[in-house]
Amino acid sequence: MKEKEEISRRDFMKVATLSIGGLIGLGWGIPAIAYVVGPSLKGNQTQEWIRLGSTSKVELGVPTLFKVKVKRQTGWIVNEEELSVYALTEDGRSYIAMSNVCTHLGCRVRWIAEQDKFFCPCHNGVFDKQGNVVSGPPPRPLNQYQVKVENDQLLILGG
Amino acid sequence: MIAKFANWLDERVSWRQVWDAIFLRKIPKVNWFYTLGSATLFVAVNQAVTGILLTLYYVPTPDHAYDSVQYITTQLPAGWLIRGLHHWGASAMVVLVVLHMLRVIFYGAYKYPREVTWFTGVILLLVVIGFGFTGYLLPWDQKAYWATTVGTRIAGTPPIIGDAILRIMRGGEDLSAVTLARFFGTHVWVLPVTLMLVLSIHLYLVIRIGISAVPTKED
Numbered sequence: 001m002k003e004k005e006e007i008s009r010r011d012f013m014k015v016a017t018l019s020i021g022g023l024i025g026l027g028w029g030i031p032a033i034a035y036v037v038g039p040s041l042k043g044n045q046t047q048e049w050i051r052l053g054s055t056s057k058v059e060l061g062v063p064t065l066f067k068v069k070v071k072r073q074t075g076w077i078v079n080e081e082e083l084s085v086y087a088l089t090e091d092g093r094s095y096i097a098m099s100n101v102c103t104h105l106g107c108r109v110r111w112i113a114e115q116d117k118f119f120c121p122c123h124n125g126v127f128d129k130q131g132n133v134v135s136g137p138p139p140r141p142l143n144q145y146q147v148k149v150e151n152d153q154l155l156i157l158g159g
Numbered sequence: 160m161i162a163k164f165a166n167w168l169d170e171r172v173s174w175r176q177v178w179d180a181i182f183l184r185k186i187p188k189v190n191w192f193y194t195l196g197s198a199t200l201f202v203a204v205n206q207a208v209t210g211i212l213l214t215l216y217y218v219p220t221p222d223h224a225y226d227s228v229q230y231i232t233t234q235l236p237a238g239w240l241i242r243g244l245h246h247w248g249a250s251a252m253v254v255l256v257v258l259h260m261l262r263v264i265f266y267g268a269y270k271y272p273r274e275v276t277w278f279t280g281v282i283l284l285l286v287v288i289g290f291g292f293t294g295y296l297l298p299w300d301q302k303a304y305w306a307t308t309v310g311t312r313i314a315g316t317p318p319i320i321g322d323a324i325l326r327i328m329r330g331g332e333d334l335s336a337v338t339l340a341r342f343f344g345t346h347v348w349v350l351p352v353t354l355m356l357v358l359s360i361h362l363y364l365v366i367r368i369g370i371s372a373v374p375t376k377e378d
Contacts, residue, residue, distance in 0.1 A: 028208055031237035035212055038236040075216070076223070076230035 039075065052085060052154045058095065063088045063111045063118070063129050065100075070158070085145065086111060086118075087154055088129060097145040097156045098131045104138040118142070180366060187372035192266075195259040196365070202251050203354070206290075209245040210347070217297070219343035221336050224299035249291055256287050267378070268371040276364040282357050286350055293346040299339060307342070308334055 052066040063086040072081050084100040100108050107122035117134060118127035126134040131142030145156035169175045216235065218227045231238040260280065263269050269277035296307040311334070315325030330337035 028205075031240050032208070032212055034236040035238055035241050036215065038238075076226040076234075 047157050049148070049155045050083070050158050052087060052097070052156060055089075055092075055095070055149055055152050055154050058087045058089050058154065060092060061088075061090055061129075062113065063098070065111065066154075083158065084108065085156060086131075086142075087147075095147050095149065095154060096130070097147045097154070099143040099145065101143065102138060103133075103140050103142060104136070109142065184366060184369065186370055189370065189373060192262045193370065195255060195262055199252065199255040199259050200362075202248050202255060203358075205244055205248045206252060207351070209241050209248065212241050213245055214347060219297065219339050221299060221339060224297065224339060228298045228300075249294060252287050253291055256284050260284060266371060267374050270371075272368055273364070273371065276361060276368065279357050279361040279364070283354065283361060286354050286357065290346065290350050290354075293342040293350065296339060296342045297346065304334060307338070311338075 050068055050070060052068055057066075058064045066085045066087055068083050068085070069080050070083050072079050086098045086100060087095055088098070089095045100110075102109050102120040102122065102125050104120065104123055104125050107120050109118040109120045109125070109127060111117075111129075112119050116129065118129075118131070120126070120136065120138070123137050125136035125138040127138070127142055128134050131144065133139075133141060145158055147157075148155050213231065216227055216231050216238075218224060228242070232242055233239070235241075263277065263280070292310060295310075296303045311325055311328045314328055315321045317324065326332065328338075329335070330341050
């Protein structure tokens with residue numbers, strides 16, 4: 001028979017203290033991490049169809065600005081925010097709807113009719129009327145919303 | 160590897176000397192009542208950790224305080240736990256500091272040469288009560304509002320200076336946004352800084368002088 005390995009009192013206390021301390025540390029640490037990152041992990045809120053307005057307002061071949069109010073819940077606050085959407089049609093039957101958020105760093109682009117382009121004031125990003133990048137730093141075209149037409153009303157899917 | 164690094168660091172900063180002074184210091188044969196101070200310290204650390212976490216979401220204004228607390232409790236992962244630990248920890252603090260004080264009284268541990276440790280302990284007791292009083296208002300619900308109405312009114316009862324005390328505590332005639340903001344500021348800045356200063360003196364003295372033994376019949 002092998003002799004039992006002796007654990008000194010001091011070593012036992014050391015291990016016991018460290019393990020209990022570690023458990024308590026985890027008991028604080030894990031909930032703390034979940035608590036801190038919780039709202040950041042929450043995905044986009046449910047998407048719904050938002051009515052922009054009558055299709056007759058969209059001029060042929062010119063991006064037309066629609067402003068709609070949407071309710072947004074952030075934390076414990078429900079805010080009414082204004083959503084700006086550019087709608088474009090070439091034939092009066094099929095429509096595209098573009099976000100006015102620049103794909104570079106999130107500033108708001110504006111349609112300048114005289115130059116037939118979208119311009120972003122922050123870093124000189126330029127987009128054509130379809131939202132494709134013409135020049136400047138934006139890495140991709142303007143984001144598009146899913147669109148549908150119901151009873152001559154233009155709707156987009158957003159949240 | 161770890162041992163090597165520990166030695167490397169010890170050679171430069173002598174951390175082992177500090178470690179030994181704190182954790183390997185000689186103590187007389189004592190009983191479990193002598194752990195009440197450490198228990199208080201543990202809960203104080205809990206209050207600090209959970210309190211800091213709560214400030215990440217809590218907003219001390221009348222139009223957001225209640226809603227942000229509800230958000231913490233019902234919407235955030237483990238928010239109920241963090242708030243619960245802070246809430247129940249607050250009660251535990253008061254119970255533990257009182258028990259700790261009673262132990263010191265009954266064992267005569269406040270006597271020479273530990274008077275200054277006792278004085279700082281009395282200040283710490285007041286700080287803990289201050290934490291409890293200011294923290295109670297922060298959820299801004301009915302209980303908080305009326306408890307602070309009553310509490311500040313009680314503070315305003317002394318003759319002559321009473322009215323001034325009441326107005327200073329409330330930041331005006333009535334309980335308002337000003338009251339909530341200054342209670343919050345006191346709770347998260349004034350009192351924690353005071354606590355850290357006085358507590359470090361308290362702990363330094365406990366370690367420097369050493370703790371008292373259980374008194375015998377002859378003492």
